[in-house]
Amino acid sequence: MSRRSPLSQSSGLAGVIELRGILGSAVNNLGTRIVGGEWAEGDAVKKEADLVDELGVSRSVIRESFRILGAKGLIRSRTSDGTRVQPRSEWRLLDPDVMDWRIKAGDTESLLRDLLKVRLVVEPGMVFAATREASDEARAKIDAAWAAKKAVMEDQDLPHLVRRQNFIETDLEFHRAFLQSVESELLDQLFSVIEAALALLLDLQMKGRGYTTKMIGMEESHELHEAVYLAFARRDAEAAEIAMRNLIARAIADAHDGFRLLEE
Numbered sequence: 040m041s042r043r044s045p046l047s048q049s050s051g052l053a054g055v056i057e058l059r060g061i062l063g064s065a066v067n068n069l070g071t072r073i074v075g076g077e078w079a080e081g082d083a084v085k086k087e088a089d090l091v092d093e094l095g096v097s098r099s100v101i102r103e104s105f106r107i108l109g110a111k112g113l114i115r116s117r118t119s120d121g122t123r124v125q126p127r128s129e130w131r132l133l134d135p136d137v138m139d140w141r142i143k144a145g146d147t148e149s150l151l152r153d154l155l156k157v158r159l160v161v162e163p164g165m166v167f168a169a170t171r172e173a174s175d176e177a178r179a180k181i182d183a184a185w186a187a188k189k190a191v192m193e194d195q196d197l198p199h200l201v202r203r204q205n206f207i208e209t210d211l212e213f214h215r216a217f218l219q220s221v222e223s224e225l226l227d228q229l230f231s232v233i234e235a236a237l238a239l240l241l242d243l244q245m246k247g248r249g250y251t252t253k254m255i256g257m258e259e260s261h262e263l264h265e266a267v268y269l270a271f272a273r274r275d276a277e278a279a280e281i282a283m284r285n286l287i288a289r290a291i292a293d294a295h296d297g298f299r300l301l302e303e
Contacts (some may be wrong), residue, residue, distance in 0.1 A: 075144030
């Protein structure tokens with residue numbers, strides 16, 4: 040995307056890895072500019088002395104910023120060649136800060152499209168495994184997550200914005216409960232990294248369905264989630280996997296409608 044997305048104004052990802060004060064400001068400034076393409080892959084970024092003057096910080100702050108950005112795969116510093124932007128294939132794209140900088144730089148659409156692909160690949164299999172192997176304790180958590188999600192859908196008396204936020208939060212919790220039931224530390228960490236971006240995606244899907252002032256289009260979403268839960272409840276792993284695949288397919292269609300809205 041060449042222009043800044045409205046979603047980029049507040050990504051929700053900032054602070055997952057906390058970088059505060061002068062150093063945090065410098066790292067965020069440079070990270071956003073690198074991810075945003077101010078310097079192309081292989082280009083040398085500005086010299087330390089120039090950045091000291093531009094950002095009003097000490098040389099030690101710039102050097103530490105370069106070290107942090109290097110650890111995230113964005114740049115590489117060599118005495119003989121200066122500091123250059125690394126190929127995108129070297130970037131730590133699952134790093135929360137890199138994800139945040141992509142959004143701030145206007146790269147929201149490609150990030151969320153990537154997330155949709157991850158969901159389509161991961162979640163159907165995750166639900167299959169959860170349906171077959173979840174412990175009694177994990178099953179109880181999924182039951183509770185579904186009950187909370189169902190209660191939000193049925194509560195007509197909450198203020199619009201509260202209900203909308205609750206819808207997103209209980210949706211995330213429903214998916215999180217399935218993931219946690221698989222008992223995979225790697226999946227747990229993956230979800231914690233992408234969770235804020237997933238909240239943005241849910242918001243975009245809701246806009247794509249027309250839900251901006253009323254609960255438009257969310258009935259179908261609720262029914263698709265219910266199909267997943269009912270298959271899980273009767274321990275039909277294959278049906279649960281298919282139901283989740285259908286749910287993600289609908290999410291992809293809704294998100295594409297949302298992307299078109301952002302372009303208008």
